[in-house]
Amino acid sequence: MSVRYEPVLWWRAKWVYDAVLILAAGLYVYLYIRVAPAYSEFTRPVDIQILRMRATGTCAFLMLTAILCIGPLARLDARFLPLLYNRRHFGVLTFAMALAHAWFVLDWYFNYSSTPKLIGLFTANTSYGQVLGFPFEIFGVFALAVLFILAATSHDFWLSFLTPPVWKALHMLIYPAYASVVAHIAFGYLQDVENGAFAIVVVGCAATVLTLHLITGLREGAKDAQGAAADESGWVEVGAPGDIPENRAKIVTLAGGERVAVFRYDGKVSAVTNVCAHQNGPLGEGKIVAGCVTCPWHGHQFDPATGRAPAPFTDKIATYRVRLLGGIVFVHEQANAPGTAAEPIILTTSAAEGA
């Protein structure tokens, strides 16, 4: 298991990322509360307390929408990848914004009573049996709890402690949380407003998230469906070495759906699993840096020929056997155990050019 908790390699401008996020969110809340209301002709201003709840609540929703768009965008266009590296900071910031929203609500709607705020939150409205008047706060509570769990376990310590599959499954809770936020808005604020502008924003956001995921899902599904068939002895055709860009990989989907990243580097060809040991990042979308396959997500590195992380790290990924036959690279569909060295293809100059 990795002991590397600070793995960003390519993208050192973490703080720029955070600064942009804080700027966007801060500007949003400031403009929402202080500037924009001056442009609406209200007979009486909306209470500052209510402006605060609305500003932080809508901001958290927009942030969550943005977070969920980054994943599919990065799959559709690799240039979005840098946005993905630091997505966890984005998530933690969103949790903070949602928490502020919850705090402002508790401090206004559930304050000034002899009943404690948190008890009031769960007891003031119990109309669970009806659509109109449903205690929509509960949807918000669920989403906030999920955001809290995800923020609290966002550090790599938890990733290795829980193991990547468990961690990943846990973090998939973000989808039910998003659905819950949409329900929270739909059963709450949207029931009250006569002006439809925010309803349009909410529907637009949810539709964007859904469409982006559908497009990427369908694309990858289609790619996987045409999984390359192996011959009787289990060898799958990859293509000419020249088809693989230097220091990059060609991703091959096997009949079973697993993906293999076949890298060309330094006059050699090696194949490893496409799935990063860190957090299932797409290794085949990364490149060779300093002789190592470097994951595009957080920069974990692996020797392409052995599947092992360079010392002092100990992560391992599965490798695949490769061979060159008639100028065509083949990969064997049977994965080797993680960390098993596999003989790379040594390319002659002409083979490297795909001649």
Added chain:
Amino acid sequence: MSSDSRRSTFLFSAISAMGLVLGFVVAAFAISSTQDDPGRTGFQGGVKLRGVILAAPYPHLMTPPSAKYPQGRAIPLASANGKRGVGGQAKRLNGQIVELRGFIVRRGDGEMMQVTRRIRRAKDQTPFAMTKPTRLGRWRLSGEICDGQCVLGIMKPGRGLAHKACANFCIAGGIPPMFVTEKPVEGSQFMLLGGPDGGPMPASMYDKVGPFITVEGRLERRGNLLFFFIDPAKAEVR
């Protein structure tokens, strides 16, 4: 990475970052400036009133008829101290002449007094003539059950489904609930609610606070205020 692809990655990231910030700026304006107008409400501080305090269905004060209020002015009462009513004091002093201090919140024809000090029994208990309640018969009305103080202006806005839990909280705390009708009925859009027995609104009606409902009940005018004694069995969310 080649310097060319490094530059294009940088450019792309810079554009996405600018897009994000710009998107948030536009969204802030679009969402904030299209909020609904909370409407006109009024506030009058430093009010002193004298009249008979009555506890049912909810605490209210009945003042002697005057030029401005020929039938007398009936004004619902709540505590100025948070989401609390003045039910205890009203019960203790029920039917007696009291002096009140506080402030009045107002929206349209609806008003409520927030009592700031302990309610005191007036020294002078000389009774005054109060107009008899006028029975207006059974009505089926559409509108919203609100907690009186929020809807009249303590919160802006202070009604609707997003505010429902707060309204329940207030009503349970003893703040008089009011029915806000779609269109004025007998000249008023705001009426004090009560239960079929003339007491407070039954707790089963809490589920119907907030949404737009249709409800049947007995309508009565006492002083200048309408009282709507509703039948929980005849209430439905529309």
